[in-house]
Amino acid sequence: MTSPHLRHPPFRDKLPAPIYFRLEKMPANATYPVMRHAWGEFVYSFSGVTELRLAGQHLLAPPHMGFWIPPGVQHVGFNRRAAVHFSAYISEDLCGAMPERTCSLLVTPLLRAILDSLAETRFTNTEAQSRLLRVMVDELGNCATADSFVPESADPVxxxxxxxxxxxxxxxxxxxxxxxxxxxxxxxxxxxxxxxxxxxxxxxxxxxxxxxxxxxxxxxxxxxxxxxxxxxxxxxxxxxxxxxxxxxxxxxxxxx
The missing domain is CATH 1.10.10.60 (Homeodomain-like)
Incomplete structure (x- = not known):
């Protein structure tokens, strides 16, 4: 990528709630800084292709797929073309049913419906929204996983x-x-x-x-x-x- 647009997450040290979410519209050649945080993160692509690079792994989330980043994993997210993605930040104590490794997730129809609903609003921290977010986390644990939709290799040849x-x-x-x-x-x-x-x-x-x-x-x-x-x-x-x-x-x- 050349001349990337650098974006920063809304917080670095502490979550404002046990589960927080946001919808981000990214221009072409946008990237985040290298990050490592104490909470888990689920990223779902509504449009465009969101990419994630970490040690020995490169994941792509085409539209209607996502990936899971466990707490404490260093990573950097970026996109080559314009993209819209949903990010859910989940406190570590709620990540017990999630995979222990970074991976792609094959989103279920129920989870997709929840994400579509959340994309129409913003984070409010109301009791009703908190219940829906807990259902989202439960359903994340039911998603099938894959190492990567398009795997990469570090083989020099x-x-x-x-x-x-x-x-x-x-x-x-x-x-x-x-x-x-x-x-x-x-x-x-x-x-x-x-x-x-x-x-x-x-x-x-x-x-x-x-x-x-x-x-x-x-x-x-x-x-x-x-x-x-x-x-x-x-x-x-x-x-x-x-x-x-x-x-x-x-x-x-x-x-x-």
Whole structure:
């Protein structure tokens, strides 16, 4: 990222309530400072892609997904394109049912409904709102987890290849062509992707295209235009890939 807009959290040392939330509209190339706090944090993306970097891990939250940051974990959040995200700050004594590691969360329909409701208001610390926030925390504990929607690797050979594909999702080169371009054998490339990413390179590339596709669709591009931008010959091929990974068509997913 270049020329980032630096944003600061509303507080650093103490929460104003056991559970606090806010909705943040972030411009393109915005970032927070490196942070470590005594409470847990849940971040949910309403639009755009919110990213989180910490030691040995890089998480992305495309729209309608989120991630969990346990208390005491050093991290930095940022976004490359304009984004709107929801942050919930949860005191440590209420984090018992949450994962002990930083991870992506697959948001349940009930949690999504709660977040949609909270996004229409602001933090008031009323008794009614406090009850709803406690239900939100309970439901967070029911969410399925994943290490990352689009995992990264610190492998010195694989990392540059992944960065090149992230920058150019429409790159149509085969595994064999990519392996040659980055000084690997195809067998070595396949093995390193399995070990480092926990998935095939093909699956990883499709997830990158989903993330980029969501951003383009939210900017107003048509499904047909996005499909072509991402290297698909037809819109139907892009829709089939998108539906397989997200369980929804592009139009319905973004329309949420």
């Amino acid at each position: 694989l990392a540059p290849l992944l960065e090149a594909l992230r920058d150019s999702p429409a790159d149509a080169r085969s595994n064999a062509q990519l392996a040659r371009a980055f000084g690997l054998s195809e067998r070595t490339l396949v093995r390193r992707c399995t070990q480092e990413l926990g998935m095939s390179l093909s699956e990883w590339r499709q997830r990158v295209r989903v993330v980029r596709g969501i951003s383009l669709l939210q900017e107003g591009q048509s499904v047909e235009s996005v499909a072509l931008d991402l290297g698909y010959g037809t819109a139907s091929a892009f829709i089939a890939m998108f539906r397989r990974i997200t369980g929804s068509s592009p139009a319905r997913f973004v329309g949420r």
